[in-house]
Amino acid sequence: MKAIVNVSLKAGVLDSQGKAVHHALDSLHFNGVEDVRVGKQIVLKLNENDKEKAMADVTKMCEELLANTVIEDYEIELV
Amino acid sequence: MKVSILQFPGTNCEYDTQHAFESLGAHTEIIWHKSETIPSDTDLLVVAGGFSYGDYLRSGAIAKFSPVMKAVSAYAKEGGKILGICNGFQVLTEAGLLPGALKRNEHLHFISKHHHLRVQSNENVFLQKLNNGDIVNIPIAHHDGNYYIDDAGLSELKANGQILLTYCDESGNEKNPNGSVESIAGVCNKEKNIFGLMPHPERAMELILGSDDGVKMLQGFLK
Numbered sequence: 327m328k329a330i331v332n333v334s335l336k337a338g339v340l341d342s343q344g345k346a347v348h349h350a351l352d353s354l355h356f357n358g359v360e361d362v363r364v365g366k367q368i369v370l371k372l373n374e375n376d377k378e379k380a381m382a383d384v385t386k387m388c389e390e391l392l393a394n395t396v397i398e399d400y401e402i403e404l405v
Numbered sequence: 406m407k408v409s410i411l412q413f414p415g416t417n418c419e420y421d422t423q424h425a426f427e428s429l430g431a432h433t434e435i436i437w438h439k440s441e442t443i444p445s446d447t448d449l450l451v452v453a454g455g456f457s458y459g460d461y462l463r464s465g466a467i468a469k470f471s472p473v474m475k476a477v478s479a480y481a482k483e484g485g486k487i488l489g490i491c492n493g494f495q496v497l498t499e500a501g502l503l504p505g506a507l508k509r510n511e512h513l514h515f516i517s518k519h520h521h522l523r524v525q526s527n528e529n530v531f532l533q534k535l536n537n538g539d540i541v542n543i544p545i546a547h548h549d550g551n552y553y554i555d556d557a558g559l560s561e562l563k564a565n566g567q568i569l570l571t572y573c574d575e576s577g578n579e580k581n582p583n584g585s586v587e588s589i590a591g592v593c594n595k596e597k598n599i600f601g602l603m604p605h606p607e608r609a610m611e612l613i614l615g616s617d618d619g620v621k622m623l624q625g626f627l628k
Binding site: 335339340342343346391392394396397 | 462463466470498499505506508509510511512513551553554555584
């Protein structure tokens with residue numbers, strides 16, 4: 327099983343990289359973009375077949391290491 | 406006076422820090438991160454600057470799991486004094502020993518220059534040799550120095566006098582190089598035994614190198 331973890335800055339925390347990318351898109355005349363958030367994706371290959379157990383494990387990984395929950399949110403997708 | 410200085414893979418300010426404290430008459434020892442203990446005669450533990458673990462994932466995120474960090478937490482709990490400079494500040498926030506977090510600089514540039522700082526609170530061992538409102542000139546060198554804390558956390562910092570230093574111009578007017586909340590450059594914990602700042606006082610020890618304002622800061626720890 328694979329876990330795909332998306333980490334991004336919390337809503338309300340200024341995302342300078344997102345702003346810079348938004349600005350760059352504007353200057354390329356992509357005018358239909360309302361907002362840009364830049365995050366990171368971490369892909370984990372797990373040797374676990376129990377989805378519930380995997381979700382619990384990866385949540386713990388996010389809380390302890392993969393995200394800094396002072397400034398970041400995370401989303402986990404199991405595939 | 407014994408100063409123990411932590412060294413992780415990628416730390417690069419440990420020898421500057423050692424030189425700075427030895428020039429003030431302290432004994433120093435560099436502690437490799439694999440050590441599970443810190444010397445029992447340590448009067449001050451410094452988490453030195455640099456790029457521990459290449460800043461992978463987030464600055465300071467991997468270092469917080471180094472073997473030595475358990476001893477650091479225990480030392481902190483006993484009231485031991487800890488100073489985190491630059492990457493050391495990032496490590497201490499990641500480890501939960503200091504409040505807040507350090508984000509990428511607002512304008513995304515690595516900033517390396519001298520910057521003025523205003524002393525906000527000298528009611529602590531670190532800044533006791535300075536007066537509130539004093540302006541010091543200290544080098545900054547960081548990519549992730551944009552201090553963030555939520556509103557509730559900020560109120561708490563203010564209520565407890567935990568904001569140590571803020572960025573300013575040479576006249577003391579607020580000037581924010583990196584987007585930090587309220588231009589915060591350094592904070593301490595509520596108990597005032599753990600200190601963290603992005604600027605490098607250990608690089609401001611001699612006038613010939615631009616400033617010796619770091620002397621009065623580091624002297625605060627001497628006994």
